[in-house]
Amino acid sequence: MEEILSNQSGKKVILLGNDAVARGALEAGVQFVATYPGTPASEIGNTFYRIAQKAKVHFEFSTNEKLAMEAGVGASFAGLKTLVAMKNFGLNVAIEALLPFVYTGVKGPTVVMVSDDPSCYSSAQTEENTRAFSYLARIPTLEPADVAECKEFTKLAFEISEKFKVPVLLRLTTRVSHQKMPIVLGQVTTNTSLVKGKFVKDARQFVTMPPRVLEMKEELLQKNKEIRKFFEKSKINKFEKAAPSGAGIIVSGVAYLYVREALAQLNLALPVLKIGSFYPFPKQTAQKFIKTLKKVLVVEELDPYLAKEVKEAAQETKCKARIFSKEWLPETGELNTDIVALAVAKLAGRRYQLPSIKHQIPDLKRRPQLCPGCPYWLVFAGVKKAVNEKEVVFGGDIGCYMLAGGAPHFLQDYLSCMGSSIGIAHGIKKATGQKLISFIGDGTFFHAGIPALINTVYNGSNPLIIILDNRTTAMTGHQPNPSVPGSNISSSVAIEDVARGCGVKHLKVIDPVMQDEFIKTIREFITKPEVSVIIARRPCIFVKPKDEQKN
Amino acid sequence: MNKKIKPYNIVIVGTGGQGLITLLQVLAEAAMAEGHDFKTSELHGLSQRGGSVEVHVRLGAKVHSPIVPLAKADLIFALEAQEALRAIKFSHPKSIFLINKQIIPIPLQKALTGEEIMNHVKKTSKAAKLVPAFEICKEKLGKGVTSGIYLISLAVSRGFLPLSPEAVLGAMKKVMPEKYLALNIKTFDLAKTYEEK
Numbered sequence: 001m002e003e004i005l006s007n008q009s010g011k012k013v014i015l016l017g018n019d020a021v022a023r024g025a026l027e028a029g030v031q032f033v034a035t036y037p038g039t040p041a042s043e044i045g046n047t048f049y050r051i052a053q054k055a056k057v058h059f060e061f062s063t064n065e066k067l068a069m070e071a072g073v074g075a076s077f078a079g080l081k082t083l084v085a086m087k088n089f090g091l092n093v094a095i096e097a098l099l100p101f102v103y104t105g106v107k108g109p110t111v112v113m114v115s116d117d118p119s120c121y122s123s124a125q126t127e128e129n130t131r132a133f134s135y136l137a138r139i140p141t142l143e144p145a146d147v148a149e150c151k152e153f154t155k156l157a158f159e160i161s162e163k164f165k166v167p168v169l170l171r172l173t174t175r176v177s178h179q180k181m182p183i184v185l186g187q188v189t190t191n192t193s194l195v196k197g198k199f200v201k202d203a204r205q206f207v208t209m210p211p212r213v214l215e216m217k218e219e220l221l222q223k224n225k226e227i228r229k230f231f232e233k234s235k236i237n238k239f240e241k242a243a244p245s246g247a248g249i250i251v252s253g254v255a256y257l258y259v260r261e262a263l264a265q266l267n268l269a270l271p272v273l274k275i276g277s278f279y280p281f282p283k284q285t286a287q288k289f290i291k292t293l294k295k296v297l298v299v300e301e302l303d304p305y306l307a308k309e310v311k312e313a314a315q316e317t318k319c320k321a322r323i324f325s326k327e328w329l330p331e332t333g334e335l336n337t338d339i340v341a342l343a344v345a346k347l348a349g350r351r352y353q354l355p356s357i358k359h360q361i362p363d364l365k366r367r368p369q370l371c372p373g374c375p376y377w378l379v380f381a382g383v384k385k386a387v388n389e390k391e392v393v394f395g396g397d398i399g400c401y402m403l404a405g406g407a408p409h410f411l412q413d414y415l416s417c418m419g420s421s422i423g424i425a426h427g428i429k430k431a432t433g434q435k436l437i438s439f440i441g442d443g444t445f446f447h448a449g450i451p452a453l454i455n456t457v458y459n460g461s462n463p464l465i466i467i468l469d470n471r472t473t474a475m476t477g478h479q480p481n482p483s484v485p486g487s488n489i490s491s492s493v494a495i496e497d498v499a500r501g502c503g504v505k506h507l508k509v510i511d512p513v514m515q516d517e518f519i520k521t522i523r524e525f526i527t528k529p530e531v532s533v534i535i536a537r538r539p540c541i542f543v544k545p546k547d548e549q550k551n
Numbered sequence: 552m553n554k555k556i557k558p559y560n561i562v563i564v565g566t567g568g569q570g571l572i573t574l575l576q577v578l579a580e581a582a583m584a585e586g587h588d589f590k591t592s593e594l595h596g597l598s599q600r601g602g603s604v605e606v607h608v609r610l611g612a613k614v615h616s617p618i619v620p621l622a623k624a625d626l627i628f629a630l631e632a633q634e635a636l637r638a639i640k641f642s643h644p645k646s647i648f649l650i651n652k653q654i655i656p657i658p659l660q661k662a663l664t665g666e667e668i669m670n671h672v673k674k675t676s677k678a679a680k681l682v683p684a685f686e687i688c689k690e691k692l693g694k695g696v697t698s699g700i701y702l703i704s705l706a707v708s709r710g711f712l713p714l715s716p717e718a719v720l721g722a723m724k725k726v727m728p729e730k731y732l733a734l735n736i737k738t739f740d741l742a743k744t745y746e747e748k
């Protein structure tokens with residue numbers, strides 16, 4: 001029996017932060033889970049993919065995050081308890097579906113889990129702070145700091161969603177998602193069969209259209225007033241007292257752990273207010289905390305959103321405390337105990353120096369590489385043989401093939417967000433007419449490449465698009481995608497059918513092992529006046545032949 | 552205010568594919584079996600594709616942060632010798648620093664020798680040791696893949712780790728898939744006989 005499904009309430013187990021969210025959802029009685037993979041959030045999907053049948057939970061890897069969100073909205077409208085999970089960039093894709101969902105509110109309680117990646121350990125495009133979306137969407141937002149809180153906050157998020165009829169955002173970061181610690185299991189009541197919901201017509205709730213939509217906004221503002229009051233009394237905003245010294249710390253997320261350790265390291269006792277509910281911000285709680293203080297340090301990763309809230313709260317009560325945040329802490333990159341200790345020492349007027357290595361240590365340039373035997377080696381080698389690299393622009397996209405940018409390939413002249421290799425290729429083609437080859441993986445093609453392909457056909461541009469069809473979403477841990485049937489999934493979608501359906505005339509499926517044919521086709525296609533597509537099909541070395549055969 | 556209770560800090564460095572996350576899980580399970588509080592941190596994603604990997608394990612009466620601060624590691628394992636350089640920032644004069652003598656070449660970069668590496672490491676950590684774990688495992692067991700367990704066993708048997716051999720073995724049995732377990736247990740026993748040359 002999988003530990004995560006154990007019904008031994010009270011048992012101590014080791015869980016990863018993401019798995020604690022999954023466990024929290026199970027303890028809350030989740031019935032429907034939809035996600036799209038992306039580090040550092042991928043384990044939510046991997047875990048439910050493994051256990052969904054046993055746990056009798058509806059689960060899917062949706063084709064992209066907007067579709068995961070929409071599947072979740074539908075399930076919630078039908079009354080099911082729903083979890084939707086994704087990485088930071090996923091919410092950019094899904095935001096269109098989230099905003100109206102916060103207006104309509106939920107029927108089945110719904111939690112949206114998003115994991116950010118300060119320091120961009122697994123994120124190519126930007127160092128994103130999802131908390132900005134809390135304001136845009138006006139969605140109640142909780143920030144756990146450790147694994148135990150991942151489980152507790154998930155359960156609380158479901159309760160809040162149930163009580164106030166809004167979706168709730170659970171915001172993690174890499175060091176929370178990929179943290180492990182021992183936690184105590186609570187009760188799970190496993191469903192005996194898949195729960196069937198029922199969509200009960202109610203246009204007043206589910207149809208957003210003016211003039212009703214403005215009423216919905218007013219209702220949401222009202223709900224958030226109530227939720228703010230709820231948070232003012234909630235234990236997730238923890239006031240940890242200490243003997244008065246005029247200074248105090250306000251902190252949220254994993255940074256709380258660094259604050260606690262920094263205080264211990266400096267042998268300091270300062271009052272700490274740990275904010276668990278970032279939005280709506282518990283203003284009065286903060287006002288009470290800073291009332292008697294002269295100096296306040298706000299510790300948070302990335303942008304100073306919490307600091308802005310605290311400053312506003314202080315102003316309102318004419319509190320004279322000086323509030324420090326990014327003057328003493330970086331806005332780029334994750335925090336850690338060392339960085340936080342420096343700021344806390346400043347706050348307390350202590351001298352403190354970080355240990356540093358005095359001598360020069362050689363810089364190791366060990367960059368990630370394509371695996372030995374990866375079919376992409378053949379794709380990039382073939383391209384290099386087929387064309388003069390200096391004359392061709394190479395479009396990159398998101399997946400293992402972004403390693404094309406490094407040695408020994410150097411075949412990547414731009415890289416942005418998922419699907420954009422084709423969208424940007426179209427723009428460059430239109431603007432310049434230069435020769436262009438864009439690379440896109442099968443997963444990414446399904447995720448966001450299809451409308452872009454249609455745009456090249458419809459608006460008439462002629463890039464050569466090479467779809468690297470390795471029959472899996474490899475980069476994020478080999479999740480299934482529509483190109484191959486998964487376990488419990490019998491259908492699949494052939495990329496060549498899609499391309500043909502989009503109106504692509506020059507189309508070939510080639511195993512890149514057939515180098516001669518591959519090279520010849522590249523040379524032929526790159527001169528065509530219309531868009532052309534080569535599907536370079538060869539499974540990732542980690543795809544089991546068994547999965548392949550099913551197709 | 553909690554008292555100053557110092558956690559015991561372990562850093563493991565290596566490269567993608569060397570099984571660092573399994574080692575982390577073994578240490579975590581052993582720590583739980585012995586009733587310690589602990590936290591761990593690991594990085595997933597791109598780091599897997601043969602890049603550098605670094606994981607942290609901290610155990611004690613009460614552990615706050617999952618990340619080991621600079622110069623605060625009590626025990627460092629480098630599963631690949633060159634990667635030891637990345638862990639120097641966590642070391643201090645009393646750190647136990649065990650370095651697998653294996654070199655995994657970095658494309659387009661001249662490999663450092665064991666001696667060069669030790670020159671750097673010993674500037675902060677006098678007690679650092681270069682252990683031919685990979686060679687020994689390969690010679691005695693036919694494979695070098697278990698050198699991580701070799702180093703852990705060495706640390707346990709010399710009393711460098713506040714964990715009992717029984718707890719670590721029990722954790723291995725819990726964490727490792729059946730088909731790899733026998734080789735790992737043999738490795739664990741083999742390391743007890745290690746003698747420094």
Ligand SMILES: Cc1ncc(C[n+]2csc(CCOP(=O)(O)OP(=O)(O)O)c2C)c(N)n1
Pocket residue numbers: 036037038039065087089090093124398399400401418440441442443444445468470472473474475476
């Ligand atoms: C919007 C968004 N969602 C998820 C991710 C995480 N992610 C990184 S690579 C990748 C997909 C890779 O799949 P595929 O295109 O099939 O390429 P492969 O890794 O198999 O080469 C994903 C989903 C992301 N970067 N952006």
